[in-house]
Amino acid sequence: MIMASASVAVASNRLKISSTDCVYSMAERQDFILRVQAFSISETFSSLRRQKRTSFNGNFNDVWVAFIPYITAGDPDLSTTAKALKMLSCCGADIIELGLPCNAPVLDGPVIQASHKRALASKTNLKAVISMLKEVVPQISCPVVMFSYYNLISSSRSQWFLSALEDAGAQGLIVPDLPFEDGATLRREAAEKNIDMVLLTTPATPKKKMKAIVDASEGFVYLVSSAGVTGARDIVNTKVQFLLKEVKETSRKPVAVGFGVSKPQHVKQISSWGADGVIVGSAIVKLLGEANSREEGLRHVKSFVACLTAALPLGKNEN
Numbered sequence: 414m415i416m417a418s419a420s421v422a423v424a425s426n427r428l429k430i431s432s433t434d435c436v437y438s439m440a441e442r443q444d445f446i447l448r449v450q451a452f453s454i455s456e457t458f459s460s461l462r463r464q465k466r467t468s469f470n471g472n473f474n475d476v477w478v479a480f481i482p483y484i485t486a487g488d489p490d491l492s493t494t495a496k497a498l499k500m501l502s503c504c505g506a507d508i509i510e511l512g513l514p515c516n517a518p519v520l521d522g523p524v525i526q527a528s529h530k531r532a533l534a535s536k537t538n539l540k541a542v543i544s545m546l547k548e549v550v551p552q553i554s555c556p557v558v559m560f561s562y563y564n565l566i567s568s569s570r571s572q573w574f575l576s577a578l579e580d581a582g583a584q585g586l587i588v589p590d591l592p593f594e595d596g597a598t599l600r601r602e603a604a605e606k607n608i609d610m611v612l613l614t615t616p617a618t619p620k621k622k623m624k625a626i627v628d629a630s631e632g633f634v635y636l637v638s639s640a641g642v643t644g645a646r647d648i649v650n651t652k653v654q655f656l657l658k659e660v661k662e663t664s665r666k667p668v669a670v671g672f673g674v675s676k677p678q679h680v681k682q683i684s685s686w687g688a689d690g691v692i693v694g695s696a697i698v699k700l701l702g703e704a705n706s707r708e709e710g711l712r713h714v715k716s717f718v719a720c721l722t723a724a725l726p727l728g729k730n731e732n
């Protein structure tokens with residue numbers, strides 16, 4: 414019961430502190446961090462669906478869309494990443510994607526590529542990220558999904574890699590460059606460690622293969638909005654509305670949309686199309702990378718995230 418009440422307290426506390434005025438002082442004071450085990454990814458979406466609120470955008474419909482930010486671990490250093498994780502968890506993130514830096518992030522655009530470079534320059538490696546997460550995960554109330562290119566996994570043997578994630582309290586894993594056909598073993602090994610392997614489907618994925626991907630994806634399905642690499646876009650691909658419908662006809666699994674989301678109107682639009690989550694990476698990473706100081710970067714991210722979450726159905730910043 415304590416755990417449950419603590420979770421409820423955290424949840425209600427997050428709703429209360431998601432208004433931006435007290436979040437940072439809360440994190441800074443460190444005197445009121447309830448050490449609760451974050452929900453699993455599936456529990457997070459189920460809990461959000463239970464909390465679903467009726468929103469009126471011409472007609473009443475029950476919606477609650479998860480906000481899923483991405484940052485690169487170690488950018489610009491792991492102590493800033495630790496602060497960012499705690500701040501994002503307080504600012505309304507329902508799930509956080511945390512990228513492991515590597516030398517060739519080929520699916521990333523220039524903004525995230527630069528973040529990998531900064532992270533590697535600060536000597537960030539898997540061991541250091543795992544020890545940071547062991548410290549931080551008990552202090553945050555949302556699940557962490559690790560992002561790793563496959564070469565980092567194959568070089569360290571997948572079972573050892575997955576055990577390290579499990580020890581760190583990571584709840585999910587995304588390996589964007591691992592072809593679906595080659596991922597069965599890793600998916601099985603992840604399932605044995607209760608780590609959700611989140612799979613990606615794109616506008617170019619044939620329908621039959623999309624169905625297989627959706628069926629095999631754990632936690633949620635990542636719907637990539639557009640072709641190409643990560644990076645803020647001016648507009649969201651309108652094909653996403655049709656793709657979302659197609660995926661949701663295939664399964665009841667939650668579907669989160671990413672790639673290019675960088676404005677409140679993108680969040681509104683994707684939410685109105687029926688997504689269960691919106692994923693934002695480059696626009697957040699850019700603020701961290703361009704700031705004059707770590708503290709300034711965190712402040713800018715906090716304000717930007719508040720704008721985006723305010724655009725979610727019945728914006729989470731509403732008191």
Ligand SMILES: O=P(O)(O)OC[C@@H](O)[C@@H](O)c1c[nH]c2ccccc12
Nearest residue numbers: 520589643644671672673693694695
């Ligand atoms: O950066 P964007 O355009 O907001 O897209 C999300 C993206 O950053 C994140 O989900 C991600 C980071 N690296 C990736 C590589 C492939 C697919 C997705 C990703």
